Amino acid sequence: xxxxxxxxxxxxxxxxxxxxxxxxxxxxxxxxxxxxxxxxxxxxxxxxxxxxxxxxxxxxxxxxxxxxxxxxxxxxxxxxxxxxxxxxxxxxxxxxxxxxxxxxxxxxxxxxxxxxxxxxxxxxxxxxxxxxxxxxxxxxxxxxxxxxxxxxxxxxxxxxxxxxxxxxxxxxxxxxxxxxxxxxxxxxxxxxxxxxxxxxxxxxxxxxxxxxxxxxxxxxxxxxxxxxxxxxxxxxxxxxxxxxxxxxxxxxxxxxxxxxxxxxxxxxxxxxxxx
Amino acid sequence: xxxxxxxxxxxxxxxxxxxxxxxxxxxxxxxxxxxxxxxxxxxxxxxxxxxxxxxxxxxxxxxxxxxxxxxxxxxxxxxxxxxxxxxxxxxxxxxxxxxxxxxxxxxxxxxxxxxxxxxxxxxxxxxxxxxxxxxxxxxxxxxxxxxxxxxxxxxxxxxxxxxxxxxxxxxxxxxxxxxxxxxxxxxxxxxxxxxxxxxxxxxxxxxxxxxxxxxxxxxxxxxxxx
Amino acid sequence: xxxxxxxxxxxxxxxxxxxxxxxxxxxxxxxxxxxxxxxxxxxxxxxxxxxxxxxxxxxxxxxxxxxxxxxxxxxxxxxxxxxxxxxxxxxxxxxxxxxxxxxxxxxxxxxxxxxxxxxxxxxxxxxxxxxxxxxxxxxxxxxxxxxxxxxxxxxxxxxxxxxxxxxxxxxxxxxxxxxxxxxxxxxxxxxxxxxxxxxxxxxxxxxxxxxxxxxxxxxxxxxxxxx
Numbered sequence: 057x058x059x060x061x062x063x064x065x066x067x068x069x070x071x072x073x074x075x076x077x078x079x080x081x082x083x084x085x086x087x088x089x090x091x092x093x094x095x096x097x098x099x100x101x102x103x104x105x106x107x108x109x110x111x112x113x114x115x116x117x118x119x120x121x122x123x124x125x126x127x128x129x130x131x132x133x134x135x136x137x138x139x140x141x142x143x144x145x146x147x148x149x150x151x152x153x154x155x156x157x158x159x160x161x162x163x164x165x166x167x168x169x170x171x172x173x174x175x176x177x178x179x180x181x182x183x184x185x186x187x188x189x190x191x192x193x194x195x196x197x198x199x200x201x202x203x204x205x206x207x208x209x210x211x212x213x214x215x216x217x218x219x220x221x222x223x224x225x226x227x228x229x230x231x232x233x234x235x236x237x238x239x240x241x242x243x244x245x246x247x248x249x250x251x252x253x254x255x256x257x258x259x260x261x262x263x264x265x266x267x268x269x270x271x272x273x274x275x276x277x278x279x280x281x282x283x284x285x286x287x288x289x290x291x292x293x294x295x296x297x298x299x300x301x302x303x304x305x306x307x308x309x310x311x312x313x314x315x316x317x318x319x320x321x322x323x324x325x326x327x328x329x330x331x
Numbered sequence: 332x333x334x335x336x337x338x339x340x341x342x343x344x345x346x347x348x349x350x351x352x353x354x355x356x357x358x359x360x361x362x363x364x365x366x367x368x369x370x371x372x373x374x375x376x377x378x379x380x381x382x383x384x385x386x387x388x389x390x391x392x393x394x395x396x397x398x399x400x401x402x403x404x405x406x407x408x409x410x411x412x413x414x415x416x417x418x419x420x421x422x423x424x425x426x427x428x429x430x431x432x433x434x435x436x437x438x439x440x441x442x443x444x445x446x447x448x449x450x451x452x453x454x455x456x457x458x459x460x461x462x463x464x465x466x467x468x469x470x471x472x473x474x475x476x477x478x479x480x481x482x483x484x485x486x487x488x489x490x491x492x493x494x495x496x497x498x499x500x501x502x503x504x505x506x507x508x509x510x511x512x513x514x515x516x517x518x519x520x521x522x523x524x525x526x527x528x529x530x531x532x533x534x535x536x537x538x539x540x541x542x543x544x545x546x547x548x549x550x551x552x553x554x555x556x557x
Numbered sequence: 558x559x560x561x562x563x564x565x566x567x568x569x570x571x572x573x574x575x576x577x578x579x580x581x582x583x584x585x586x587x588x589x590x591x592x593x594x595x596x597x598x599x600x601x602x603x604x605x606x607x608x609x610x611x612x613x614x615x616x617x618x619x620x621x622x623x624x625x626x627x628x629x630x631x632x633x634x635x636x637x638x639x640x641x642x643x644x645x646x647x648x649x650x651x652x653x654x655x656x657x658x659x660x661x662x663x664x665x666x667x668x669x670x671x672x673x674x675x676x677x678x679x680x681x682x683x684x685x686x687x688x689x690x691x692x693x694x695x696x697x698x699x700x701x702x703x704x705x706x707x708x709x710x711x712x713x714x715x716x717x718x719x720x721x722x723x724x725x726x727x728x729x730x731x732x733x734x735x736x737x738x739x740x741x742x743x744x745x746x747x748x749x750x751x752x753x754x755x756x757x758x759x760x761x762x763x764x765x766x767x768x769x770x771x772x773x774x775x776x777x778x779x780x781x782x783x784x
Contacts, residue, residue, distance in 0.1 A: 112736055119733055123569045147643070150723045152513045156631055159516065162643075179516040211419075213500070217513035235420060235500045236510060238721065241736040242409075246500070248739055249412035251420070269739055397710065397756035398749045399717035402728055406745045409735070413742035487619075494621035498721050505623060518631040526624040533619040 095164055095289070096296040099142055107133040108154050109146035110168040112241035114264035115320040117168060128320035132186060133167045135312060136287075139303060150239035152217040155180055158288060164296070169258065171219040171283035172331070181291045184304040185284035186313050188326050191220045192280060194262035195247065195254030197273040204278065207232045210253040213243045220256035223281045248272055256280065260321045286331065304328070340515045341524045347511060351504035352528050358421075358503055359490040362428035367482070369429065370436030375466070377441055388437070395434030401495045403427050408499040424493070424501035432489050439481045443474030476548045483540040487533050494529070504528065562738045570744070573730025574751050580726060581713045583648055588655025588712075595660025600667060600689065610660065617657035623718050626650045630722050647724050651716065658708055666701035667693060703767035710756045710763070717752070727751060
């Protein structure tokens with residue numbers, strides 16, 4: 057009986073190893089298909105583009121009363137698909153899945169308030185920025201956090217794979233208890249249910265949470281950093297990236313991007329630099 | 332896109348992963364010990380307490396066994412604060428796993444207890460053994476022997492099921508893996524490795540528990556499946 | 558202002574329930590087929606087949622469902638260069654999961670049929686696959702029904718894990734509605750109740766079947782606890 061267990065354990069390990077060995081041989085080409093067709097060509101040929109939809113991240117992506125995606129990044133994606141002249145397929149993702157979904161080929165473009173950082177640029181390519189945000193720490197009035205040092209000994213919620221996850225720990229004192237969630241929704245819930253004393257998120261999200269829950273008395277405590285955000289594509293998809301850069305250029309001058317931004321954030325779009 | 336597998340990132344963080352494995356073991360172990368004790372109480376009460384208590388225990392058991400652990404954790408972590416009960420994520424994880432395990436453990440122990448022929452109990456009482464002594468030596472210990480394989484199985488199931496505590500931000504192997512993969516973008520490599528770690532933990536604990544069975548119940552007739 | 562929990566929100570949650578049921582049904586069907594193959598492979602005279610099937614079961618029973626999902630989700634698209642939508646990845650993961658567990662249950666049921674049945678049939682000159690089909694299978698099916706029904710509960714509950722990768726089944730639908738209405742005290746217990754309403758009758762059915770079919774042996778069914 058012991059030997060049979062060992063044998064089956066060995067087979068299990070073998071199956072795992074085999075699953076691992078196949079990609080070394082078969083190189084998964086999600087970006088370019090056989091025959092050297094670029095992603096942009098493929099999108100235009102199939103008349104379909106797949107874009108991320110983060111629906112748990114106000115005001116960039118939310119669910120409206122019919123359960124359909126809405127928000128500034130959602131609207132941006134819709135406009136982009138329209139101008140590309142193709143059908144749009146939204147792929148719902150949470151915060152941690154935005155870039156992996158792109159890398160794995162589940163989407164062609166990731167448009168989900170992805171702030172421009174050098175870390176992310178190692179694995180995927182940023183297009184020209186089409187928006188700006190700031191990361192803040194927010195909390196109920198009862199939490200006495202006036203600056204980063206006041207976070208000492210407090211519980212602060214952060215969402216994984218976000219700019220706040222990358223920046224807040226750097227300014228937090230060592231005895232801060234940082235608590236991580238996989239999506240912005242649970243982070244907000246933890247804040248509202250009082251499970252944490254504060255949470256890191258974009259200023260827009262904090263405002264959205266505060267507005268929708270006046271009784272909770274959520275207020276911005278201090279700003280951590282500011283950033284521009286843009287669409288992301290896989291590093292190999294250069295023609296697609298150039299197209300999106302051009303699209304951002306055109307639409308930042310005709311007021312379309314500004315219109316979307318202001319509608320959902322209530323703030324004027326700042327001048328956008330080139331990348 | 333040519334996806335180049337880079338397990339180097341995983342190797343660099345091997346100690347973090349091992350930390351995570353230890354956290355998972357500790358969490359599951361704690362839930363097992365406390366849950367087993369609770370299960371014993373529940374099984375005993377189910378047989379001896381007044382009917383109102385028995386019905387309550389039955390309802391509790393059915394509720395725990397027919398709703399997902401993940402939802403139970405959400406209720407404990409996100410819903411309870413509205414009633415003023417605020418528990419930290421790791422505490423919720425332990426409590427949630429314990430309550431869940433106790434429900435299954437209670438049923439398993441009860442099954443074990445019911446397998447004791449009533450004649451044994453009557454004989455023990457006739458011989459003058461107290462209720463407590465009878466329960467302990469004639470019912471509980473033989474029941475544990477019968478229930479051991481099922482309880483061991485349940486422990487492994489719970490340990491594997493504990494991976495969902497990461498969704499309420501408790502720290503365990505899955506949570507640590509999630510953080511690592513989201514910062515290095517090596518999702519597949521990390522998930523693959525962590526799956527292997529869980530498999531190893533499952534196999535090891537199963538082997539250790541099997542050895543434990545031989546040690547604790549040497550006179551037992553070994554007809555338990557592998 | 559956050560939306561109150563009204564009809565729209567309830568409908569959204571119920572639609573999530575629909576997806577939970579759909580996913581469970583598909584995994585049960587496809588997994589059932591897979592489980593049959595596994596169980597038969599375990600009966601095969603070819604040792605390699607038995608070992609591979611055993612390894613498969615061990616792999617899927619010895620790792621968390623959540624990890625299996627993550628691997629299917631992130632791994633498959635990378636491995637095959639195939640653009641996986643969440644839906645097929647989720648179905649694949651749960652199908653394999655169901656196939657492993659059902660395969661083991663059915664293998665156990667086949668093995669629980671007394672050896673004497675095999676021997677007697679063999680003595681009567683029946684060939685191996687005929688014995689399996691005509692003599693053993695009908696008895697094995699009887700033994701297998703209660704734990705199979707019991708596993709269905711396990712399967713439905715396990716689909717909750719799909720919410721973690723964002724698949725909008727019942728749990729995720731509840732989460733999204735909590736984010737919109739900020740009423741966790743109302744919604745999560747409601748979600749739990751909906752699972753209960755689906756799972757409890759099935760559990761009761763499994764118990765009733767076990768008594769009715771007079772299954773003496775315990776291990777195959779009872780050991781399937783699960784979370």
